[in-house]
Amino acid sequence: MQEFDTLKTLVEEAEMELQKAENGNKAAGTRVRKKMQDIKASAQTIRAKVLEMRD
Numbered sequence: 001m002q003e004f005d006t007l008k009t010l011v012e013e014a015e016m017e018l019q020k021a022e023n024g025n026k027a028a029g030t031r032v033r034k035k036m037q038d039i040k041a042s043a044q045t046i047r048a049k050v051l052e053m054r055d
Helices: 002-022 026-054
Strands: none
16 A cells, blocks of 8 residues: 555654754754654545545
8 A cells, every 4th residue: 555655654754853853953853743744644544545445
């Protein structure tokens, strides 16, 4: 499922930015928050696709 691969990529990118944010990079913290919103949207898309497959 392409959407799941996208979700995994987003999580990996967020992890890299989180490491930068933990080292004091404030801009990276902003990017982490943006990525988390993207992750939320991607997870919701996957959830909808799974429900479609079920029906």
